[in-house]
Amino acid sequence: MNHNKKRILLTGVLLVSAVVSGLLIYTRANAVPAERVIHITAKKFDFSPDSITLKKGEPVVFEISSADREHGFNLRAFGVRANISPGKVSRIRFTPDKTGKFTFSCDVFCGDGHEEMTGTVIVTE
Amino acid sequence: MSKFDRRGFIKLAGLGGGIVFASSLSRGFGLNALGSVVDYANAKVENDFYFVQLSDTHWGFAGPKVNPDAEGTLKKAVQAVNSLEEQPDFIVFTGDLTHTTDDVQVRKDRMSQFKEIVSGLKVPTVHFMAGEHDASLDRGDAYQEAFGKLNYTFDHKGVHFIVIDNVSDPGAIVGESQLNWLKADLKQQKTDARIVVLTHRPLFDLYPDWDWSTKDGSAVIDALMPHKNVTVFYGHIHQENHHLTGHIAHHSAKSLMFPLPAPGSVPKKSPVPWDASAPYKGLGLRSIEAEPKQAKYEIKELNVTGA
Numbered sequence: 001m002n003h004n005k006k007r008i009l010l011t012g013v014l015l016v017s018a019v020v021s022g023l024l025i026y027t028r029a030n031a032v033p034a035e036r037v038i039h040i041t042a043k044k045f046d047f048s049p050d051s052i053t054l055k056k057g058e059p060v061v062f063e064i065s066s067a068d069r070e071h072g073f074n075l076r077a078f079g080v081r082a083n084i085s086p087g088k089v090s091r092i093r094f095t096p097d098k099t100g101k102f103t104f105s106c107d108v109f110c111g112d113g114h115e116e117m118t119g120t121v122i123v124t125e
Numbered sequence: 126m127s128k129f130d131r132r133g134f135i136k137l138a139g140l141g142g143g144i145v146f147a148s149s150l151s152r153g154f155g156l157n158a159l160g161s162v163v164d165y166a167n168a169k170v171e172n173d174f175y176f177v178q179l180s181d182t183h184w185g186f187a188g189p190k191v192n193p194d195a196e197g198t199l200k201k202a203v204q205a206v207n208s209l210e211e212q213p214d215f216i217v218f219t220g221d222l223t224h225t226t227d228d229v230q231v232r233k234d235r236m237s238q239f240k241e242i243v244s245g246l247k248v249p250t251v252h253f254m255a256g257e258h259d260a261s262l263d264r265g266d267a268y269q270e271a272f273g274k275l276n277y278t279f280d281h282k283g284v285h286f287i288v289i290d291n292v293s294d295p296g297a298i299v300g301e302s303q304l305n306w307l308k309a310d311l312k313q314q315k316t317d318a319r320i321v322v323l324t325h326r327p328l329f330d331l332y333p334d335w336d337w338s339t340k341d342g343s344a345v346i347d348a349l350m351p352h353k354n355v356t357v358f359y360g361h362i363h364q365e366n367h368h369l370t371g372h373i374a375h376h377s378a379k380s381l382m383f384p385l386p387a388p389g390s391v392p393k394k395s396p397v398p399w400d401a402s403a404p405y406k407g408l409g410l411r412s413i414e415a416e417p418k419q420a421k422y423e424i425k426e427l428n429v430t431g432a
Contacts, residue, residue, distance in 0.1 A: 072296060076333055083296070103334050109261035109295040112225050115336065115394055 035059045035093070042084045042106065043067035045113030053122045054096050062092040072108035075121060083108065096123040174214045174282050175414045177206055177248075180360030181380035183258065184242070185235040186224035191383045191396040194404070198429055199242055202381050202410055205431030207247045213412065214281060216248050219360035219378060220256030220292065220325030222272075229267065232259075236271040252279065256325045256361065257292040265293035276303055278310055283417035285314055289324040291339040297326060298340045308348050319417045322349065322357040327377065329370050332388035337362050346370050354420035362388070363396075364407065365426065376424060379409040405429040 040062055041048045054060055064073050066084045073092065074081040077100075082090040106117035182199045192198060206216065223235040236259070243251065253272040260268045265275050275290035287310060291299050299307075314320060322328075328342035339345070349355045355373045363380035364387070383396035384407030400406045405428060414423040 070295065074333075105334060105336070107296065107333075107336060107340075109225075109257045109292075109297070109336075111227055111262060118334075118393065 035061045037061045037063060040064045040073070041067055042071040042073065042117075044069065044111055045106075045117040047073075047104070047106075047117065047119040050119035051122065052119070053124065056096050056099050056123050056125055059093070059095045064090045064092065069110060070108050071106045071110055071117070073104060074107040075102060075104040077102035077121075081107065096121075099123045099125055172282055172418060173414065173416050175211075175412050176281075177209075177213045177216045177410060177412050178219060178358055178378050179206075179216065179381060179410045180219040180378040181221040181256065181363055181382060182218070182239065183221055183224040183380070183382035184239040185226065185231070186382050188383070188396070190398055192399055192408075195382065198381050198405065198408065199239075200245075201405075201429050203243060203245050205410065205427065205429060207245070208431050209412075212248050214248075215250035215252060216246060217252045217323055217358070218243070218254065219323055219358060220254050221258045221360060221380075222253065222256065223259050224382075225258040225262060227262065229263065232263070232267045233271070236267060240271060252286070252288065252323070254288050254323060254325060255290060255292050257295070257297070260290075260293040261295040264295075265290070268293075276306065282415075284319040284321055284415055286321045286323060289322060289328075289345060291324055291326045291328070291342065291345075296340060297336065297338065299342070299345055304341070304344055304348065307345065311348060311352065314352065316351055317353050319415075319420050320349070320352055320355045321415075321422075322355065324357065324359045326361045327359055327366075327368075327375060328357060329368060329375060331362065331366065331368070331377075335388065335394045337388060346373060349373060356422055358413070374422075376422075378411055379407065379426070381408055381410065381429065384408060 036058060038052060038060060042064060043066065062073070064082060064084050065088070066086045069086060071084040072081065073084055073090070078094050078096065080092045080094050082092050084090050100123055102121045102123070104119050104121060106114060110117065179202060184199060186192070186195050188195070222239050223232065226232050226235065255265060255268045255272070255275055260275065269275060275293050277288050279286050287307065289299060289307065290303060291297060294300055326339045327337055328339050328345050331337040350371060350373070353372065357373060357375040358378065359375065360378050360380070362377050363383065363385035364377065365379060366377040368375045385394060386397055397407055409426055409428045411427060412425045414425070416422070
């Protein structure tokens with residue numbers, strides 16, 4: 001391989017490396033943060049876990065299932081709710097945009113104890 | 126209780142001027158919606174009538190720390206109504222007649238026992254409606270078997286009563302079909318018709334974190350809004366609450382089993398414990414004097430013994 005060919009090849013390798021590195025940097029800079037998945041089980045008459053700590057700005061997915069009957073999950077402070085049916089997983093996606101302590105509750109009447117079926121989401125900075 | 130006496134208590138006017146309160150008035154004088162003195166003794170009353178509202182009797186509930194007389198309170202209330210000097214034209218029960226149970230047979234038994242007790246009322250006309258404790262677990266099957274329809278209307282001396290079911294769907298929804306039924310019924314009513322809505326849950330967002338709301342209640346209120354004279358009486362929250370959505374007044378009634386705390390006043394909603402120094406405190410029933418000509422309703426709160 002003569003000197004010119006070597007130089008062209010080297011330049012090509014450098015160019016490709018620069019493009020790949022640039023793409024990686026761009027992707028990282030613009031990537032959507034990974035969603036944090038939290039599994040919640042609803043059963044007469046509580047949620048497990050019943051206290052969930054989240055970070056402001058961190059996207060989250062609640063995957064909620066029922067261990068017994070129809071329930072509801074309502075986190076009014078963030079305008080999210082879902083029906084929870086046995087044998088299905090209900091997903092709620094949201095990104096907390098404020099800090100504080102917020103109540104979630106079952107909003108589908110499920111029996112004697114329904115009124116006390118609540119939990120707390122704590123959002124920190 | 127004479128008409129004269131019935132008029133001499135808290136006055137509420139759900140018409141335009143909002144709610145007017147005047148306590149323990151004597152000699153038949155009260156305040157009208159604009160606050161001016163009205164001589165009721167000389168007013169025409171031939172079309173006026175009164176009815177009694179009982180609510181949230183939760184027959185079958187057991188909890189001695191909350192109500193050690195759980196089996197006696199409803200019976201005392203029946204006696205109290207029967208003891209009224211002048212009997213009301215009719216009685217309404219605004220839901221949660223029985224306490225919820227997963228056992229279908231126990232649910233039916235509680236409904237039969239409730240019916241047996243209230244059959245002791247002297248007043249022949251009694252209008253029932255369901256609460257979520259009666260109807261949410263089986264979408265109203267046992268309730269309908271025992272008491273009939275979940276939503277219906279009736280008319281009395283110039284007032285159109287509409288019973289709305291916001292409990293048989295466990296998600297606290299009135300639903301599209303019932304909304305259409307309501308709209309069709311309202312179409313038959315003039316815009317100045319005297320309309321009273323009877324329901325269990327609040328139709329407005331009183332305190333949704335405690336389930337004190339109806340998910341599509343705003344659609345019901347929107348449908349009622351073109352009508353100038355609408356008043357809502359409901360239960361569910363086990364305490365008095367008076368609220369206006371526009372010109373529509375909403376009045377909740379006390380329970381006949383246990384009181385609940387004021388909305389949001391404690392972290393978790395749970396019954397207020399029994400106060401041995403003041404038995405039956407926070408429980409009661411009410412009489413409602415209807416004055417159709419003025420589209421006014423006077424509420425008098427009575428305790429469990431009728432005093």
